[in-house]
Amino acid sequence: MTANRLIYLPLGGAGEVGMNCYVYGYGPEDRERLIVVDLGVTFPDMDTTPGVDLIMADTTWLEERRDRIEAIFITHAHEDHVGALGHLWSRLKAPVYARRFTATIARLKMEEAGLSTRALHSVLPRPEVVEAGPFRVQFVPISHSIPECSSLIIDTPAGRLLHSGDFKLDPSPLVGEPWDPDAFAALAEERPIKALVCDSTNVFSPHPGRSEATLRAPITELIKGAQGMVVATTFASNIARLQTLAEAARAAGRSICLMGRAMKRMVTAAVESGVLTDFPATVPPEQAVDIPRQNLMLLVTGSQGERRAATAQLSRGKYLGMELKPRDLFLFSSRTIPGNERDVLRVVNALSEMGVDVVDESGGLYHVSGHANRPDLQAFHALLSPQMLIPMHGEHRHLREHVKLAEAAGIAAEIATNGMMLDLTGDTPEVAEYIEAGRRYLDGSVLIGASDGVVRDRIRLALNGHAMVTVLIDENDELLGDAWVELAGLPPVGKGGKPLSETMEAELTDLLSRANPRLLADDGKLDDTIKRVVRQVSVEEIGKKPEVTIVISRLAAE
């Protein structure tokens, strides 16, 4: 009989921030029973994924082992943990477990994808146990920047694992359960933690994390002091922050108007699932326009400068009847995620042009992170005394630093990036295997592989422009008429002062009308020749090598 083994395999989130997707397995090699933790997305950018709508882990490995998947667990309702559920569930078809608020969001995701939600189960936190093959899983409440975030206790015959989920050590998170060190200490006392699989995103932040509660006084003071309209933005899922902002508005005698689909959806989900009980009444935009500006606060989406969100819309002019004016106050109660700086600054500068006073988190007063900082991670490690530490959720630099941190405390640790399977059966983590891990893009309504070349081609079009050549060849393999060139995304006029397409057409027509019929009879050679001529002319005239598409139309002999 083969020995059983306990494996860990990240498919997303290990080597990046976002797109979390982790697999655990237990059983004989290559016959392990599997559970999946989180099915998240990450967001496209123009540099690497123009035109893409969403990015998620390539779950081919799991799909090929679908009959071995016992369950999917979702730790919390952030997009980078639940956002791919609607897109990938039908390929995995396992029962999904989440706590109530998370399940509310997960349900919306599945419904939007036209899926039945029968597989979705709302579970209570520990001591409730989900039995999933050889795994016994419990949701352990932990503080983060969204309600009902959970660590997972994953009990296996080979030992107890703790999958931290995203977390911070916040004794007063305002909404949701406070950090409870005794409860976590009890986990390790009950049964030693074999492996702690742990959030790494803030490992470079040197100071202990601050509590959500520290924001209440400065935000209230800021809003009370404002003269004109106040607009505040944060992540819609940060229910505690919305609560803080709303209470500050109430204390300042301001009505609250929610703007942006995600904002309304999250508040609704929070009220429905019972995590938000005392949120002030809100007014819709069509009523808000009649409220005096000094009595109004807008709570809006778009803290990352997203072009279609409410913040960007307001920065461009009137939106849903609301318009910003000089001396209005705009509060970014949020951090700019690396890579979004340009988009956010574009909005801030547009607001500046309107004379709006913009306040952001740079003074440290109006935002706190939802992740555990370096000293918090050290405290967490010390409290749980795991036998080994596997850093997850972070770029490579975060994972590496987290390993160093653990090793300095005498804990065995190993970096596992997406596709790297670790065997956790023994006393130290061992690399077991490398599997093909990649990304899938939701592009319009279609899922495509990141390496399919579709997006690479788009990037090339954007960098190089596109020249399209059409030639007509008659029954005798002779050029019929002139070559025809259409250009897209290329300077129309070359250095000679003549239209670039005409220069190309003249050159091609000249060459092809004098060419050997054997060349014109051979599609491959003709293609190469046309491409070469087009690129030569282009380099000479405009100094660029465009992408070239060639259509050869042949008149069939009668």
Next chain:
Amino acid sequence: MTANRLIYLPLGGAGEVGMNCYVYGYGPEDRERLIVVDLGVTFPDMDTTPGVDLIMADTTWLEERRDRIEAIFITHAHEDHVGALGHLWSRLKAPVYARRFTATIARLKMEEAGLSTRALHSVLPRPEVVEAGPFRVQFVPISHSIPECSSLIIDTPAGRLLHSGDFKLDPSPLVGEPWDPDAFAALAEERPIKALVCDSTNVFSPHPGRSEATLRAPITELIKGAQGMVVATTFASNIARLQTLAEAARAAGRSICLMGRAMKRMVTAAVESGVLTDFPATVPPEQAVDIPRQNLMLLVTGSQGERRAATAQLSRGKYLGMELKPRDLFLFSSRTIPGNERDVLRVVNALSEMGVDVVDESGGLYHVSGHANRPDLQAFHALLSPQMLIPMHGEHRHLREHVKLAEAAGIAAEIATNGMMLDLTGDTPEVAEYIEAGRRYLDGSVLIGASDGVVRDRIRLALNGHAMVTVLIDENDELLGDAWVELAGLPPVGKGGKPLSETMEAELTDLLSRANPRLLADDGKLDDTIKRVVRQVSVEEIGKKPEVTIVISRLAAE
């Protein structure tokens, strides 16, 4: 006789960081004699300018008034102040004045563009005066992050202006002239400053700037403590930093190898122009490979993660024979410019995967800014007591904050963004006129206007993909053969599981072969119909609306 007026017109740099280009004029309205200060570039990004090589101010307004331009002054040799000289000089053709080091770089720019450098004049700092029509201009040395940076004293019949240039108040900049408050106080004593036109980039930095000299001890300590090879990157133009890094290497017994074209070019220019007198001898890469790693430091380009620079090359593997190994030290003695975060982090994570220890400026030990912070600006204002302040070089938010700062000190101030002409003749700045200001792109070897639509088309190709349709129409206005579709940057297979191009072709052929000959006779209508069908099929099959190019080939009647 018309009254003379004194005008200020930013064409670049006012409303952005980079692309500096400012115009001053004196004389009767619309007949002012003009001088230009700086001709800089800014850099493209994939979001807004894919495929573009360089971005510079649209100088059409100046070109239309070429006979009125007396001179061009370059304050210092950073790309965002001198980078457009080679590309724009032949359109302006005025004499160019710069100090020696700057002139060395300016000469290279002009030579690369194939221009004569006869118009280029190297001038000494004040008290040397350049007479330029009604203007008397003096270069006043001021500290920055490149040698021989200068403020300009611009004397006019209407009063004395001080154009700050980029600057910081550094009493010990190591290379170049220290900040000399007495010299600047003397300027104002000699003749009151009517208007201070002043660098704004760091107005949000709350603490006084730190001196370049503060870096020497921590950098030396860091490099002395390193075990493996050391690689350090900074802006090549930051000669003082290169000096600091090189001295630290020397103190640690390490040979220095320069890598990257800009690095070698800047050091050469600094030595040639006499600003660098004690730089250690360097070894070329082909010799460096034979030096023991612990005795070597590479000084490399690419602190912003530029893909083709030495840093990124090293992060991808062997470069010029050099290869990084675990426990090598990589020092980013630089700040990441907003917008470059993704590129820099890509490099940092690649280095992390190699096991290289990366140190950056986040601890505040290994980099200082070259610009005056908020308290420094206040001190600068106080020292010069200008009648008015015009903030320049900064995004709108910087300019606005700088105006607030000046007004709080009782100084009249006005925001002027690119294209906004101010009349400085009276006691306060008055908006005189708005001119069409824009950007020009160097795209390959061609200059195109930012609003020409070329780059907009490229962005659309990247976001939407490209479908190209070819149809052949015979002499009787009937479809000949089938419609032909080529796709670029689009998912190849639609939801029906069939190739997207085939679905389009079938739909088009079906429609066109049954269509009324009147439709096929009308290029415009045919175009519209084809476009509509292609987009319909595409939305249905893949949920995207591609860009569509249509080629209709008509066989001529005999």
